[in-house]
Structure formats: structure tokens, C-alpha cells
Amino acid sequence: MVMSINRPTSLEEALQILADNPEMEILGGGTDFMVEVNYGHRRPVSILSLSRIAELRDFEVSGSELYLGSGITFSKLVAPPLAELVPGLAQAARTVGSPQIRNAGTIGGNLATASPAGDTLPILLALDARVEISSLNSVRSLRINEFITGPKQTVLQPQELITGIRVPLHDSSQEFLKVGTRNAMVISVATVALVIDWDSYRVGCGLGSVGPGPMEALEAERWLAAKIDWGNRRIPLEESALRSFSELVARAARPIDDHRSTAEYRRHAVAVCARRALERASHAYE
Amino acid sequence: MTATEVMTTTIETGTNRQELTTPTIGANILRPDAVDKTEGRFAFxxxxxxxxxxxxxxxxxxxxxxxxxxxxxxxxxxxxxxxxxxxxxxxxxxxxxxxxxxxxxxxxxxxxxxxxxxxxxxxxxxxxxxxxxxxxxxxxxxxxxAFLDPEEIAPADPTVDSTRRSRRDSEQDIFRHISIRHGNLDVQGEVQVEGSYEVGMQDxxxxxxxxxxxxxxxxxxxxxxxxxxxxxxxxxxxxxxxxxxxxxxxxxxxxxxxxxxxxxxxxxxxxxxxxxxxxxxxxxxxxxxxxxxxxHVHRHPARMWYRHHALKDGTLVKVEARIILDGGAYASSSPAVIANAACFAAGPYRVPSAAIDGFAVRTNNPPCGAMRGFGAVQACFGYETQMDKLASALDMDPIELRLKNALRTGDTFVTGQVLQGSIPVAEVIKEAASAPLPPHLLDNPLAMPGGAGRCSDTTKLRRGIGFAVGFKNLLYSEGFDDYSTAKCRLDGDTITVICAAVEVGQGFITLAHQIARDVFDTDKIVFSAGDTNEVGSAGSTSASRQTWMSGGAVQAACNRLRDRLLTMAAEELEVSPHQLYIKNGRIVSSGTSVEIPFEALSVNGPIEEFVEYHHEPTYLLDDNGQGDAHVSFAFAAHKAIVDVDPELGLVRVTHISTAQDVGKVLNPIQLIGQIEGGTMQGVGLATMEELIVENGVVKNPSFTDYLIPTALDAPDIYIASLIEQPEPGAPFGAKGVGEPPAISSVPAVVSAIRQATGAPLTRVPVRPQDIVFSADNKRPTADGVLK
Incomplete structure (x- = not known):
């Protein structure tokens, strides 16, 4: 019963090891991985640990883009300067687990686990972020909903590693609301992320825990983009607009009944949160 | 030896209490395990x-x-x-x-x-x-x-056709049926309220x-x-x-x-x-x-049906109830849990007539057994919800209704038992009800419903206030002799107390130290749980009983040893033992300067005394559920304040005031710790704690999905009053305090959510969808919109 662990100190080394040993299981912050080990759902024989690769924990602003290393922890996202650059992502990261979990868990891990309830996924989707995936000889970049193909399923290949996330740094309003049945440390029952991008006249609306992966409320996005007075930065706030938007968002949800909630409540919750997100985005400019 | 006998063996002037040099009863002495536990060195x-x-x-x-x-x-x-x-x-x-x-x-x-x-x-x-x-x-x-529905055997609602049970052999599948028939069963109330209630499986x-x-x-x-x-x-x-x-x-x-x-x-x-x-x-x-x-076993899920009868002035005349507990696959302590649920089904009220049926039934669900509150928790959610409902039907203040019917010493209980000792029901109600209200809303988004998720809209929050009172028996009931055993030994200058009372974190070891210090006025005290061959049974750390039973055994063993030491010293000094007392680990003769240190008495080897301590006997309930089944009772009341986001159905319990009948405070910090912890366990059951079982399978056997309150879910807990009316027969007059806080906290919280939302909420834990999809939740309330 031998288990080996490899702890490379550079990305290049990690990708080489992975190219030679595609069966290796990748250990990031361990906050999902170790739970699976403890419950016997994962019995790793050979592990590639990312903990010593400093470059995966770096971030960089270049022009209108923020590059986040995949090893950046939730705690780092919650604090300045990142919290000021992407406040919606900071808000989502703050809802992850406990302080201990946020100190260990990483944004790359949240993507790799690809849980329908992954807290940062809806806001990354709404921000139009792209996942950067590297192997020894290639780099590719995908939107969140191209990367995640189903519950806990991604397009990640055995020799590939999530190396970073590219987030457009635009002048935008960002809201994130999470509903859970406990006030902290809770798996979400429903989440709504809303981004109104004043630079590119784009609306992003991502939903969590109401489908097999993070859901993009496309119709709601299009409808709202058409209603916003972009020049005057005016968000429609009349009752009929709030109702239409929240109904369109709810329609994008494909929730199920499970032990955490019911489909009916989840659909209702995203509708309520969508309306509140819109109101908050508007209030931010008052 | 009973409590009374212990008292007569003590030498009256044996300790000069005024002159104790070490803090004892009533003091916050340091727990012996405190430092190791906080520093992570305690071996679990x-x-x-x-x-x-x-x-x-x-x-x-x-x-x-x-x-x-x-x-x-x-x-x-x-x-x-x-x-x-x-x-x-x-x-x-x-x-x-x-x-x-x-x-x-x-x-x-x-x-x-x-x-x-x-x-x-x-x-x-x-x-x-x-x-x-x-x-x-x-x-x-x-x-x-698989048999998964307990109501296949015994439906809670008496009007439901019981042919559903036909597939089952009810003899085999009922662990115990308790039937309480008390007073005039033909009496009808001028006002009647009926309700069906459900309690989920708490862990x-x-x-x-x-x-x-x-x-x-x-x-x-x-x-x-x-x-x-x-x-x-x-x-x-x-x-x-x-x-x-x-x-x-x-x-x-x-x-x-x-x-x-x-x-x-x-x-x-x-x-x-x-x-x-x-x-x-x-x-x-x-x-x-x-x-x-x-x-391990869980708290029994319950289905309950109630009908309360009252006069127009609010006087209760009869309570009818049926309580069905799902015992799961094996008996565990189901027979005792259902006895409690049935005995306490009518609440701490004067109820002259009662027809109560309790069934603990066998299913293929996970076995259920003992949990803090032991049957009293489920019943309390039923009877206190009924009392709110009755107050509303009578258009009467719910506190006034409760006070009007509150049990007092000398009243007859629904089991026919005439209540002795301290029964301060009215006191806990008054003290908790009159506790000051907290300031309205704090400007902290984390302290609102939804907490860290920041999904609440502060303009839409509604505040509600709820109240409940509850009670439970202390010690084992129905003829069970749950005695405790203790040894007390002097070796050199050190007193060793040996008692198998299990320390589960509640603080018994600290208390044993306090009791031994009280007797010997020394801090050279060692406590040992021994092994099962070294000392006899101490009974279970359950039923709020160890302070009384093992505290009593330790006190009696210490007193016996002290009496023996005084007698030995008296012989040596050729004086009467009544002239001697203990001070600072020495035996001192009144009015002289003669002192004998403890170690001088044990030069020829350790001196040991042993006591087996029993409580007053109790009796089995008869076929009509009548009998003196219980030794003693303890009461508590809670006033809960909640903020609710009715659109999302999210709740934050912001504040709870409580008053509790404690007999006497032996260690304030430990006592308050029990009240806070028990209250939180009640908040958990009211708002989130449930093992979800589908087709016999527990769907959430992890702390990811079995939710217990976090610090962000914890209300401020305000101890409005600790009622100190010494209980006759209990060491120092102290009552057990562990369970009462977990009982009335549950209906108090739900009552507050009901007041805030108008939703009927007949089931705990209250789920967001129970609030959101309740027909009445849009009803404005007195407290209305905050801010």
C-alpha cells in the first residue's frame, strides 16, 4: 500500500512530470481532495502536489485583464488588492467554507472539482473569465461553461493542469448572492452572480446550484442588456422590469430536488436574488 | 444509603464553612482539563x-x-x-x-x-x-x-383510518404504548384548538x-x-x-x-x-x-396530534394528545423516551383531565434513542405551539395564558403524581418574558438572515418574538434505581475521589473537586474515574443526573471519610469529635491551637470510605399511565427574537433570553455553558438540524450537509434569571441543568418565526420553503418592516 507524492517547485517541472505520469492525481489546496480520501471515494496511488509551485499563486494585471494563478486561495481573493479588482469574485470567495478552508482552498481547485455548487463558478461565468489549461506542449483557454461539461465533469485531460484564470478588468458592477440554510460554511442552495460591464455593454448572469453546472442566464442577459441605458448608466428598476428580469433568470435554472432543497424553492430563490442583484447594482450608482 | 441517611451520618460541626481557605461551591474554579483541551494536548x-x-x-x-x-x-x-x-x-x-x-x-x-x-x-x-x-x-x-412509515402502525391523527397498519404485526412493531387517562375524560372545553405537528430526526x-x-x-x-x-x-x-x-x-x-x-x-x-x-x-x-x-442512535422523529380544551378565561380543562415516535429498527431506549414524551405531553401546566397516547414504533429506519431532552423536546414543540394557538383563539396574551395554568408545588400532574419540591414554573415564565429586548438591527450584513451569502434585503426583514416554557424529569424514572458509587481516600495529604461518573465535557470532575474542597478545605485533591473493577457504577451521564447522583455520592463519601478522620483525631486528642473541624487540610480543635495535619492520620496507610447513593424510589406507570414515576423536575423558559427574510424564507435567531430553574448554582461558568449549549442545540433543531432519511438511507451523514449552527447563526444568549429554590433531597439543593435549555428553545424560536411571517410552521426544523410557500406569509405583523 504505497502512495507516492511528487512536489515540484516549478510549473515546467510539474508539466513534465504530468506528461510522463498522466495517471497522477493533482492535489491543490486539498479541501475537496482530502474529503474524498477520508470517505474512501478517492484512493490515490500517485499524487502531484502543487503546493510548492510559487508561480501558481501569483496574479498579474496587464492592460484590461487580470491573470489569476490557479493556486490563489479564497482568502487571497477576499482581501485587497484582488478584492478591489474583482469585488464580485471576492464576495463569492467569502462564502466558501470556514477561514481554514479559505486559507487552503484555491480557485483552480474550485474549477477542477466542478461542483454544481462551486461558489466561484457563477461569478467567473458572469465575468466572462477564461480558464487557462496547460500541458507540456500546449496552452488552451476556455470559457467556464466550455470547461465544465457536467456535474464534477470537465474537459481537463490527464496531462493537463489548470494554470490560471483570465478575468477581463472592465468598469463593471458585480453582485453575488448566495442562499444557503446556514449563515456560514454551507453548500449553496442557489446562487446568482450578476455583472454589468459598462465598458463592453455586456451583461453576465451566472447561476449556481440550479443545474448540472454553473448556468448562464442567456435570455435574461440579452433582455437586460437591451434595457440598460448604457450612456447614462441607468439600470431599469421599475417593477415590471425587475419582474421580467427575475422571471427570465428563473427560467434559465434547471434545478432538482435533493436533500439540500427543492427544485421549486431553488427556482424561487434565484428569482428573488436576481431582482435583488439588479437593485443592488443600481443602488451602487446612486 | 438514601440522601436522608447521608445527612444523619455527618458530624454537624465538622467544617467551619466561613473559614474555608479554598473556593468551593458557587465558585468558578478552573477545570482540571481546561488547559490541556485548549492547548490541544488532551487525549481523546x-x-x-x-x-x-x-x-x-x-x-x-x-x-x-x-x-x-x-x-x-x-x-x-x-x-x-x-x-x-x-x-x-x-x-x-x-x-x-x-x-x-x-x-x-x-x-x-x-x-x-x-x-x-x-x-x-x-x-x-x-x-x-x-x-x-x-x-x-x-x-x-x-x-x-422495508417498513419506513411509523404511522403505518399508529397514525398520529386519531381520525385517520388505522387500516393502514394491517400489514404489520403491531405487537412486534410497537416498542411501547403508553396510555395516560386522567380526570374526567368526558369534559369538553368551551374553546378547543387542534393541531398536528412533526419533529425531524436530530442528531x-x-x-x-x-x-x-x-x-x-x-x-x-x-x-x-x-x-x-x-x-x-x-x-x-x-x-x-x-x-x-x-x-x-x-x-x-x-x-x-x-x-x-x-x-x-x-x-x-x-x-x-x-x-x-x-x-x-x-x-x-x-x-x-x-x-x-x-x-449511533438519533433523536426520535415525532408525529404528534393535539387537542386542547379550555374555559373562556383560559383555564385548561383537558388535553388530548397522540405522539408517535419512530424508534427505528431496534428498541434502544425507546420505551423510556416514549414514557417521557407521554408524561410531559401536556406541558408544565395544571391539566385536570388528559387522554394521552404515546407509541414508540419499530421501522427499518435508523435506530433512535437518547438525546438531550429525551422525549421532552418533541412534546414541548407540540404543547407550546398549542398554547400559542389557544392564546390566539382566546384572544389572550400567551404569557398570561401560560401563567394562569402554570404548575405549582402541590398540584397533581397528569400522571396523578402530586408535585413536591420546587416547581417554579411561574417564576421562569415571568423572568424570561420580562427580559429586556435587544436593540433593533445591527448594521452588519453578516448578522442578517443568509449571513455570509449576503442575499438578504434589509428593507424586507421582519422581526418576530416568540416565547415558550418547558420541563423535564431529572434522574431516571419509573422504578429504575440509577444509584451512583464513590470512594474517597486519604493518602498522605492528598484526597483522592474515585467515581465512575463519565466526564463528557459537562464538568463533573470540576464539580467533584469543588465538593471535596468543600468538605476537606484543601486543593490537594485528585479525581479518578478508575476502571470498572476499582469502583462501582455511577450510572449514566444522562438525564441531567450526575450533579445530583454522583455529586451526592462524592459528597457522601467525602463526608464519611471526614467523619472517620475527625473520629480518629478525637481519639488521639481525647476530645469529642464535635469540638473538631477541618481547616486548610488540617484538623483543628475549637478554641485551642492544636492541629493535626491530614498526613499524620494516614501514616499507617491510606484511609478509604465508600458510598452507594440512591435517590428516592419511583414507581412504574400503571395501565392508565398513573403513578409516582418521577423524582424531580426542572423548568426553563425562552424568549426568542428572530429576523426573517420572508421572500427567501431565511432566518437568523438574533437574541434569546432565558430563565431556568437550577435549585442552586454550583459553578456559574459551567452552568451558563450548559444553558448556552443546550439553547443552541434547540436553535439548531428549530432552524436547520435534521438527518434526512429517504427509503431508510441517511442522505446527509456528514458535517457538510448535517448542518449545526455556526458562530454566525448563534444568537446572543441572555440569562434573564437563574431561579435558586433549593430542591429538597438534592445535594446542595442543586438541580441538573443540562437538558432544560434544549427543550423550550425550540418552540420559542419557531413561535418567533411564526409571528414574523404568519406561516403556520407545524414542523421542525423550519425550512426556507416552509416559510416561502406558506399561504399566509405575506401577512404583515405588529413588528412589520424593520429599519
Whole structure:
């Protein structure tokens, strides 16, 4: 019963090891991985640990883009300067687990686990972020909903590693609301992320825990983009607009009944949160 | 020896209380385990280790009900590192265990009756090998129909056609039916309110998982280091299954990480000992969290039907109730839990007539048993919701209605028992009800419903206030003699107290120190839980009983030793023992300068005294549920304030004021800790704690999904009053305090949510969808919109 662990100190080394040993299981912050080990759902024989690769924990602003290393922890996202650059992502990261979990868990891990309830996924989707995936000889970049193909399923290949996330740094309003049945440390029952991008006249609306992966409320996005007075930065706030938007968002949800909630409540919750997100985005400019 | 006899053996002037030099009763003395626990050095049972130790693993049933066609252990036995694989055939003695009925097999034999039932156990050199070996055991099942609905046997609502039960043999499937018939059953109230209520399956959710270490001994016996609530009752059940005399099965208390009732039943104890004796090596088992949730009993889910009858002035004239508890697959303590639920079904009120039926029934759901509050919790949610409903029907203030009917000393209870001792129901109601209200809303988004998720809209929050009172029996009831035993020994200048009362975190050891200090006026005191051969039973750390029973035993043993020391000193000094008293670890003669230090009395060896302490006898309930079944009662009331986001159905309990009947405060910090912890367990049941069981399968056996309140869910808890009316017969007059806080906190919180939302909320825990999709929730309330 031998288990080996490899702890490379550079990305290049990690990708080489992975190219030679595609069966290796990748250990990031361990906050999902170790739970699976403890419950016997994962019995790793050979592990590639990312903990010593400093470059995966770096971030960089270049022009209108923020590059986040995949090893950046939730705690780092919650604090300045990142919290000021992407406040919606900071808000989502703050809802992850406990302080201990946020100190260990990483944004790359949240993507790799690809849980329908992954807290940062809806806001990354709404921000139009792209996942950067590297192997020894290639780099590719995908939107969140191209990367995640189903519950806990991604397009990640055995020799590939999530190396970073590219987030457009635009002048935008960002809201994130999470509903859970406990006030902290809770798996979400429903989440709504809303981004109104004043630079590119784009609306992003991502939903969590109401489908097999993070859901993009496309119709709601299009409808709202058409209603916003972009020049005057005016968000429609009349009752009929709030109702239409929240109904369109709810329609994008494909929730199920499970032990955490019911489909009916989840659909209702995203509708309520969508309306509140819109109101908050508007209030931010008052 | 009864409490009264203990008092008469003491030498009246034995201690000069005014001159005690060490703080004792009523003081916040430092817990002996406090520093080790805060610094992480305290050894819990999961930290145990022994040379050449093996690791055990238990194979469990995946089916709620199935016939076992075959079990093949060949593959497991042939795995390198595997030292033992045991099944039903390997049990040398009794194949069944149980607290009240020996109905639970050590390993399932022909049939499995719930998901998680043990079938086999493995010991191996590594926990991973043990796990793989357990998985390699091949069990072939023939699934049987599972009985999952307790109301198939006994519907709660009496108007429901009971033909649903036809498939079941009710004799077999009712663990116990209690029928209380009291007063004039023909009486009808001018005002009547009826309701049906449901309580979900709460778990004790302690932090320290089940764990222990069994070491085979050279005398053919076994030493078991174990976290439990009652060493001697474990010992007796284990010894019977091992076919060993009890003295060859020595239980030693290992560090217990919380219990709340879940450690009353045997879980892994017998398996550990069997594996150790079979392999000849020490064996350790630590359950993972999932095994813990499957391995221990839970609080009984309840379905309840009530009809209250009152005069127009609010005087209660009759209560009708039917309470159905789902006991799951095995009896555990169901017979005692249903007795409590039935006895307390009408609440702490004067109820001249009552027709109450309680059923604990067998299903193929997980077994349920003891949990803090023990049947009183479920009933309280029913009767207090009814009292609110009655107040509303009478258009009467709910506090006034409760006060009008509050039990007093000398009243007759629905079981016919005339209540003696301190019964301060009106006092706890008044004190909790009149507690000041907190300021309105704090400007902290984390402290709003939804907390860190920041989904609440502050302009839409509604505040509600709810109130409830509850009670419970202290000590065991219905003729059970749950005595406690203690030894007290002087060796040199040190007093050693030996008592098997299990410290589960509640602070008994601290209390034993306080009691010994009170008698001997020294801080040279050592406490030992001993092993099961060193000292007799202390009874269970349950039923809010250890302060009274083991506190009483320790006090009596200390008093006996003191009397003996005084008598020895009196002989030496040629004075009357009444002229002597103890000061600062010495025996002092009044009015002289003569002193004898303790060590001078033990020069010829240790001096030891022993006491077996019993409470006043109680009696079984008769066929009409009548009888003096209970020793004593304790009461508490809670006023809860909640903020609710009605659109999302999210709740934050912001503030709870409570008053409790405590008899006497022995250690303020520990007492308040019990009140805060118990209140939080009630908040948990009211708002989130539930094991969700579908088709016999627990869907959330983890702390990811079995939610207990976090710091962000915890209200400010304000102790409005501790009512100190000494209880006759109890040491120092102190009542147990652990359970009452977990009882009325539940209906108080739900009442507050009801007030804020108008939703009927007849079920706990209250789920967001229960609020959102309730027809009435848009109804504005007096407190209305905040801000």
C-alpha cells in the first residue's frame, strides 16, 4: 500500500512530470481532495502536489485583464488588492467554507472539482473569465461553461493542469448572492452572480446550484442588456422590469430536488436574488 | 444509603464553612482539563495508541431490510495484514445487546434491519488494509420490503383510518404504548384548538467520533479504553456477549468528545473486544464521520396530534394528545423516551383531565434513542405551539395564558403524581418574558438572515418574538434505581475521589473537586474515574443526573471519610469529635491551637470510605399511565427574537433570553455553558438540524450537509434569571441543568418565526420553503418592516 507524492517547485517541472505520469492525481489546496480520501471515494496511488509551485499563486494585471494563478486561495481573493479588482469574485470567495478552508482552498481547485455548487463558478461565468489549461506542449483557454461539461465533469485531460484564470478588468458592477440554510460554511442552495460591464455593454448572469453546472442566464442577459441605458448608466428598476428580469433568470435554472432543497424553492430563490442583484447594482450608482 | 441517611451520618460541626481557605461551591474554579483541551494536548479516545496495535473496521448493511443469503469472508481473510474477520458465528456469548431490551444483534445474522447495521468486523495491521478487507467480504442479500412509515402502525391523527397498519404485526412493531387517562375524560372545553405537528430526526452531532482501544489481557480478559456515557452498563453488555465474567472486562474511560445521549448505546465496544480477543493484539477503531452518523442512535422523529380544551378565561380543562415516535429498527431506549414524551405531553401546566397516547414504533429506519431532552423536546414543540394557538383563539396574551395554568408545588400532574419540591414554573415564565429586548438591527450584513451569502434585503426583514416554557424529569424514572458509587481516600495529604461518573465535557470532575474542597478545605485533591473493577457504577451521564447522583455520592463519601478522620483525631486528642473541624487540610480543635495535619492520620496507610447513593424510589406507570414515576423536575423558559427574510424564507435567531430553574448554582461558568449549549442545540433543531432519511438511507451523514449552527447563526444568549429554590433531597439543593435549555428553545424560536411571517410552521426544523410557500406569509405583523 504505497502512495507516492511528487512536489515540484516549478510549473515546467510539474508539466513534465504530468506528461510522463498522466495517471497522477493533482492535489491543490486539498479541501475537496482530502474529503474524498477520508470517505474512501478517492484512493490515490500517485499524487502531484502543487503546493510548492510559487508561480501558481501569483496574479498579474496587464492592460484590461487580470491573470489569476490557479493556486490563489479564497482568502487571497477576499482581501485587497484582488478584492478591489474583482469585488464580485471576492464576495463569492467569502462564502466558501470556514477561514481554514479559505486559507487552503484555491480557485483552480474550485474549477477542477466542478461542483454544481462551486461558489466561484457563477461569478467567473458572469465575468466572462477564461480558464487557462496547460500541458507540456500546449496552452488552451476556455470559457467556464466550455470547461465544465457536467456535474464534477470537465474537459481537463490527464496531462493537463489548470494554470490560471483570465478575468477581463472592465468598469463593471458585480453582485453575488448566495442562499444557503446556514449563515456560514454551507453548500449553496442557489446562487446568482450578476455583472454589468459598462465598458463592453455586456451583461453576465451566472447561476449556481440550479443545474448540472454553473448556468448562464442567456435570455435574461440579452433582455437586460437591451434595457440598460448604457450612456447614462441607468439600470431599469421599475417593477415590471425587475419582474421580467427575475422571471427570465428563473427560467434559465434547471434545478432538482435533493436533500439540500427543492427544485421549486431553488427556482424561487434565484428569482428573488436576481431582482435583488439588479437593485443592488443600481443602488451602487446612486 | 438514601440522601436522608447521608445527612444523619455527618458530624454537624465538622467544617467551619466561613473559614474555608479554598473556593468551593458557587465558585468558578478552573477545570482540571481546561488547559490541556485548549492547548490541544488532551487525549481523546481517538488519540489512543498501543504497541503492535491493529486497526478495526466494521462492514455495514446497505439495505434497510434484507435477508442475508450468504457471507463469504475468504477473500478478506486471505489478504496480507488481516488478522481477524468476525461475524455472528464468532460471538462466544450472548448475540444480542441493548439498553432496555436485548434485541440488537452484535452482527446481523439472517436479516439486516437498517442501513448501517453491522454485519462483520475486520482487524488488520493498517486502517487501509482493514477498509479494503471489509470491502472484500462478500455478502449476498435478498431485499425485503422495508417498513419506513411509523404511522403505518399508529397514525398520529386519531381520525385517520388505522387500516393502514394491517400489514404489520403491531405487537412486534410497537416498542411501547403508553396510555395516560386522567380526570374526567368526558369534559369538553368551551374553546378547543387542534393541531398536528412533526419533529425531524436530530442528531447529537458531537465532535469526537466513536473510538476506542481494546487490549487483550494475560488473564484471558480484556481492557477497553472507551468513550462512553456509562462504563458499567457497557461492561455488563460486553461481558455477556464475550461470555466472560464482568471482572475480566475492564473498562477505562478515554477522553470523550461530547455525547448528548449518543454514547448511551453500545456502538463499537463489543466489536473492539471481540477483535482484540480473537487476534490477541490491541485493536483500535475510530469511526469516520459517516460511520458515526450511521453508527449511533438519533433523536426520535415525532408525529404528534393535539387537542386542547379550555374555559373562556383560559383555564385548561383537558388535553388530548397522540405522539408517535419512530424508534427505528431496534428498541434502544425507546420505551423510556416514549414514557417521557407521554408524561410531559401536556406541558408544565395544571391539566385536570388528559387522554394521552404515546407509541414508540419499530421501522427499518435508523435506530433512535437518547438525546438531550429525551422525549421532552418533541412534546414541548407540540404543547407550546398549542398554547400559542389557544392564546390566539382566546384572544389572550400567551404569557398570561401560560401563567394562569402554570404548575405549582402541590398540584397533581397528569400522571396523578402530586408535585413536591420546587416547581417554579411561574417564576421562569415571568423572568424570561420580562427580559429586556435587544436593540433593533445591527448594521452588519453578516448578522442578517443568509449571513455570509449576503442575499438578504434589509428593507424586507421582519422581526418576530416568540416565547415558550418547558420541563423535564431529572434522574431516571419509573422504578429504575440509577444509584451512583464513590470512594474517597486519604493518602498522605492528598484526597483522592474515585467515581465512575463519565466526564463528557459537562464538568463533573470540576464539580467533584469543588465538593471535596468543600468538605476537606484543601486543593490537594485528585479525581479518578478508575476502571470498572476499582469502583462501582455511577450510572449514566444522562438525564441531567450526575450533579445530583454522583455529586451526592462524592459528597457522601467525602463526608464519611471526614467523619472517620475527625473520629480518629478525637481519639488521639481525647476530645469529642464535635469540638473538631477541618481547616486548610488540617484538623483543628475549637478554641485551642492544636492541629493535626491530614498526613499524620494516614501514616499507617491510606484511609478509604465508600458510598452507594440512591435517590428516592419511583414507581412504574400503571395501565392508565398513573403513578409516582418521577423524582424531580426542572423548568426553563425562552424568549426568542428572530429576523426573517420572508421572500427567501431565511432566518437568523438574533437574541434569546432565558430563565431556568437550577435549585442552586454550583459553578456559574459551567452552568451558563450548559444553558448556552443546550439553547443552541434547540436553535439548531428549530432552524436547520435534521438527518434526512429517504427509503431508510441517511442522505446527509456528514458535517457538510448535517448542518449545526455556526458562530454566525448563534444568537446572543441572555440569562434573564437563574431561579435558586433549593430542591429538597438534592445535594446542595442543586438541580441538573443540562437538558432544560434544549427543550423550550425550540418552540420559542419557531413561535418567533411564526409571528414574523404568519406561516403556520407545524414542523421542525423550519425550512426556507416552509416559510416561502406558506399561504399566509405575506401577512404583515405588529413588528412589520424593520429599519
Amino acid at each position: 479516545s481517538s488519540d489512543l495508541w498501543a504497541e503492535s496495535m491493529l486497526w478495526g473496521k466494521i462492514l455495514r448493511s446497505p439495505h434497510p431490510h434484507a435477508r442475508i443469503v450468504s457471507i463469504d469472508t475468504t477473500k478478506a481473510l486471505n489478504m496480507p495484514g488481516v488478522k481477524a474477520v468476525l461475524t455472528w458465528d464468532d460471538i462466544p456469548g450472548n448475540h444480542f445487546f441493548g439498553l432496555e431490551k436485548k434485541d440488537q444483534p452484535v452482527f446481523a445474522h439472517d436479516v439486516v434491519r437498517y442501513v448501517g447495521e453491522p454485519i462483520a468486523a475486520v482487524a488488520a495491521t493498517h486502517p487501509e488494509i482493514a477498509r479494503q478487507a471489509a470491502e472484500a467480504i462478500e455478502v449476498s442479500y435478498d431485499p425485503l420490503p 447529537q452531532a458531537f465532535m469526537g467520533p466513536e473510538s476506542g482501544l481494546a487490549i487483550p489481557a494475560s488473564d484471558g480478559g480484556v481492557d477497553l479504553y472507551i468513550s462512553t456515557q456509562w462504563l458499567h452498563v457497557d461492561r455488563d453488555q460486553i461481558a455477556a456477549c464475550l461470555a466472560l465474567p464482568p471482572e475480566l472486562v475492564r473498562l477505562h474511560l478515554a477522553g470523550v468528545g461530547g455525547a448528548f445521549g449518543a454514547r448511551e448505546d453500545i456502538t463499537l465496544q463489543i466489536h473492539l473486544c471481540l477483535l482484540a480477543l480473537s487476534s490477541g493484539q490491541p485493536v483500535k477503531i475510530v469511526f469516520n464521520r459517516q460511520e458515526s452518523f450511521l453508527g
